[in-house]
Amino acid sequence: xxxxxxxxxxxxxxxxxxxxxxxxxxxxxxxxxxxxxxxxxxxxxxxxxxxxxxxxxxxxxxxxxxxxxxxxxxxxxxxxxxxxxxxxxxxxxxxxxxxxxxxxxxxxxxxxxxxxxxxxxxxxxxxxxxxxxxxxxxxxxxxxxxxxxxxxxxxxxxxxxxxxxxxxxxxxxxxxxxxxxxxxxxxxxxxxxxxxxxxxxxxxxxxxxxxxxxxxxxxxxxxxxxxxxxxxxxxxxxxxxxxxxxxxx
Numbered sequence: 271x272x273x274x275x276x277x278x279x280x281x282x283x284x285x286x287x288x289x290x291x292x293x294x295x296x297x298x299x300x301x302x303x304x305x306x307x308x309x310x311x312x313x314x315x316x317x318x319x320x321x322x323x324x325x326x327x328x329x330x331x332x333x334x335x336x337x338x339x340x341x342x343x344x345x346x347x348x349x350x351x352x353x354x355x356x357x358x359x360x361x362x363x364x365x366x367x368x369x370x371x372x373x374x375x376x377x378x379x380x381x382x383x384x385x386x387x388x389x390x391x392x393x394x395x396x397x398x399x400x401x402x403x404x405x406x407x408x409x410x411x412x413x414x415x416x417x418x419x420x421x422x423x424x425x426x427x428x429x430x431x432x433x434x435x436x437x438x439x440x441x442x443x444x445x446x447x448x449x450x451x452x453x454x455x456x457x458x459x460x461x462x463x464x465x466x467x468x469x470x471x472x473x474x475x476x477x478x479x480x481x482x483x484x485x486x487x488x489x490x491x492x493x494x495x496x497x498x499x500x501x502x503x504x505x506x507x508x509x510x511x512x513x514x515x516x517x518x519x
Contacts, residue, residue: 272339273297274432274460275321275354280334282316282325290316292484298462300431303454305471305492306464308481309506314436314464315359317481321434321462322354323347337432352381355430359437361417370396370412370420371405377428391427399423400453415446422453432460439467468496468510480505 275298282291290313298304306314319325320335323342333341337350358364367373374392383391396402399419409420418438425433438454439447451473454461465471471478471492478495480488482505488495495501497513 272336274300274302274338275462276336276339277317277320278334278336280317280320282313282320282328285327290484291320294481294484294486296479296486296489298460300460301458302477303461303463303475305468305475305478306462306481307466307468307471307478307507308487311483312481312505313484314481318356318434318436318462318464321432322351322356324356352428353430354432354434355425355428357418357421357425357433357435357438359440361414361421364421364424365409365417368408369405370401370407370409370423373409373420374405374424374427377424381428391429392423395423395427398426398453398457400449415442415449418442418446418450419453426457430459432462433457435461435463435465437465437467438463439465439470468507469512472496472510472512480507 278295280291280294283289294317308314320328323329329344333343335342337353340346340349342350365373367376371392374395375388378388378391392405396404399422401416401419401423404420409417412420439450442450447470451470454474463471463475475492478489478492479486480495487505488501493513496510499509502509
């Protein structure tokens, strides 16, 4: 049984010489929800971009990233991107159409579906993202939380088997964060969530990968790792409030 995502000794250096990833290895089982945490500049976003081949320079040579056992290469991009839905940190990077319908329909259109099938997927995806009936709205008039939901709907409309999210709760108000957590909990597919929101990780993720300076410094069960005050402090992280009562010392 191949893992949903497997990363083997992934190394990546940006053109100007910055070493962003230094031999990262981990695997995520099908249906698992895993948190990816670490300080700013740890390499989290760079890692996520590798999972559906968004860094062209990383597609040369042997692949270090496997999706359902398939290596991510220039030849497999089409297949991989159907499976891995990526939600960017900034919704404005993902929204570029005059209406919500067109934005959410963009992915399914690339899959060559019929008009009727596209319309059905858009309707279902908007409902799953908690914004039914938003088809005719203009994305640039929406709130931050609504924009993020439109992006999520656009990803869900492609029916991926894996959802990769970059800081999904950033700049959301408390209610928006609560609603997002509920939405993500109801999406039963494999999820990898890169975030600084450790309360979200405690609530949604059974396991955590800690990344710092481009290396995996720890991985294991969420509560165990996030309760390790020394580990958290060493990597500029704070023990989440939700766990403080468990280990008050």
